[in-house]
Amino acid sequence: MVNISALGLGIFFAIIIVIAVYYRRWAESVESYIVAKRAQSPWWNGLALTATYTSAWGILGGPAICYVYGIIDFVSFIAWGAGVFLFIWYYVPKIRELGAKYGAVGLASFMELHYGKRYVGIIIGILGWYAMLLYVVGITKGIGLIISSAMGLDYATSVVLGKIMALIYLIAAGLKGVIIVDVLMCFMAIAMWTACLYLLFALGGGNILNTVQVMNSFDPKLLHPTGPPYASDPISLWILGFITFFMWQFLPHTWQNYLALRSTRKRDIAIFAALGPLSGALATWALMMGAAARVFLPYEVTPDVVTIEVFKYFLSPLLPLLLIGAFSIAMSTADSVILGASTDLYWALKEVVRPLEKKIGSVNVVRLIILITTILICYFAIFYMPEFMVYVMILGGLGFACALTGPTAIGIVWGRKDPLASVISTILSLVISQILAVFWNVQWLVACFIGLVLSVIIYVIIATIRAR
Amino acid sequence: MIRQKTKKLIEHILVIGGNLALLVIGIVEPWLLIFAALITWFLLGAILYSMYRHEEG
Numbered sequence: 001m002v003n004i005s006a007l008g009l010g011i012f013f014a015i016i017i018v019i020a021v022y023y024r025r026w027a028e029s030v031e032s033y034i035v036a037k038r039a040q041s042p043w044w045n046g047l048a049l050t051a052t053y054t055s056a057w058g059i060l061g062g063p064a065i066c067y068v069y070g071i072i073d074f075v076s077f078i079a080w081g082a083g084v085f086l087f088i089w090y091y092v093p094k095i096r097e098l099g100a101k102y103g104a105v106g107l108a109s110f111m112e113l114h115y116g117k118r119y120v121g122i123i124i125g126i127l128g129w130y131a132m133l134l135y136v137v138g139i140t141k142g143i144g145l146i147i148s149s150a151m152g153l154d155y156a157t158s159v160v161l162g163k164i165m166a167l168i169y170l171i172a173a174g175l176k177g178v179i180i181v182d183v184l185m186c187f188m189a190i191a192m193w194t195a196c197l198y199l200l201f202a203l204g205g206g207n208i209l210n211t212v213q214v215m216n217s218f219d220p221k222l223l224h225p226t227g228p229p230y231a232s233d234p235i236s237l238w239i240l241g242f243i244t245f246f247m248w249q250f251l252p253h254t255w256q257n258y259l260a261l262r263s264t265r266k267r268d269i270a271i272f273a274a275l276g277p278l279s280g281a282l283a284t285w286a287l288m289m290g291a292a293a294r295v296f297l298p299y300e301v302t303p304d305v306v307t308i309e310v311f312k313y314f315l316s317p318l319l320p321l322l323l324i325g326a327f328s329i330a331m332s333t334a335d336s337v338i339l340g341a342s343t344d345l346y347w348a349l350k351e352v353v354r355p356l357e358k359k360i361g362s363v364n365v366v367r368l369i370i371l372i373t374t375i376l377i378c379y380f381a382i383f384y385m386p387e388f389m390v391y392v393m394i395l396g397g398l399g400f401a402c403a404l405t406g407p408t409a410i411g412i413v414w415g416r417k418d419p420l421a422s423v424i425s426t427i428l429s430l431v432i433s434q435i436l437a438v439f440w441n442v443q444w445l446v447a448c449f450i451g452l453v454l455s456v457i458i459y460v461i462i463a464t465i466r467a468r
Numbered sequence: 469m470i471r472q473k474t475k476k477l478i479e480h481i482l483v484i485g486g487n488l489a490l491l492v493i494g495i496v497e498p499w500l501l502i503f504a505a506l507i508t509w510f511l512l513g514a515i516l517y518s519m520y521r522h523e524e525g
Binding site for chain 2: 071072074075078079081082085086089090197200212235238239242265266267269270271273274275277278280281282284285288
């Protein structure tokens, strides 16, 4: 098993070196390097987006929740997937169109050029980089653990090895390299999810309805749980999940994909919208593993590794596929997050890096920021991240995305563009929602939702008052 | 013009209605989502693509 996993990762390593060398010419300018000349097909871009959107949560975290509380975690995946579809259909054409008009290369640059004030780009760029740094440290820990278990290496070496793999194509070819490798990883993840579905069929003797029936007869609440920690009312949970997770799409790590689309023609957007939420749909197959484990596994397991335990017990020959798939979804998120976050930091520090830009060129400055960001990520993943750093952004990427609702979801489509309202609404709602979560023990999803509502209200009030 | 407006209306009903239907399925019988979500999003994509396949660039 270990040897097959190691062999798989070895082949993958060789493929990404070829991709990096072949696509290195895409690093000729900042626009080419970061948004791949705004000329990517919706097929490639959509599959890359779905790989980016799936993190290890789809194969480890989600099933763990299903193992403990039943399949209520479907809420976060399907509500989010519906959000991806609607977001791509209604917002992406606007973002792509305005982005090309402004010459924007990411979230921070788009916001600055949209609102016409430099301070917007600086504040959103630094906050975006910081939020995504915390997010990617968690993913990197997952990559380290997977490589370590697949290849028998120690954790620190595994973390560094995983990041070197990502750096090769990221540094050489920028977004084009990321898209090509992410599509490859998407297919590896699809193979992994298909193995999960096969197992679900096998558990019911070749009939998935039997599997569900057995699970239902064992404990009806398994499929329809109520009570904490989620919510006592599934309907309100769905609505809350849908509205909150819709905002996830505004985070920096996927803006490159929106801006890189070749056109805003509706037929292209339709393909992009159908492929974008693919991972949400397929991840449900892995989530069912968690619920099935409650019924079919005769012993207690640690929730975090429940998918691996189910495979070990019922289908051990396919365990390497699961590990390689898990590695793929974690890596494909990490590379896009590093590119998105580094682009935002580059934009925020434009004046600071200008002398360096004159000496080594803009693309190399972005590469340098990517390198420094990656070293920081490795350091925090191997050693520790100071608690105060986590507390600054305790609600994570989703909290930040919700705090951005006013200037993004409203500000992009509303005629009243107000730069001051955009930064005040972001910072105030971020601070208030985090205070609620830390000091009033408000449930995190509710705290994010309050941040979202506050962001909209504050933005609209300030923009309206200033317009008069 | 009227035809354009009708087309736009059908488009909104499909996109919003299709995704809302998934949320309803999720409340009524969550496990159905393991296939329903995939089918809905692919089907929506295919219908929208065919509606606009002759659109000028």
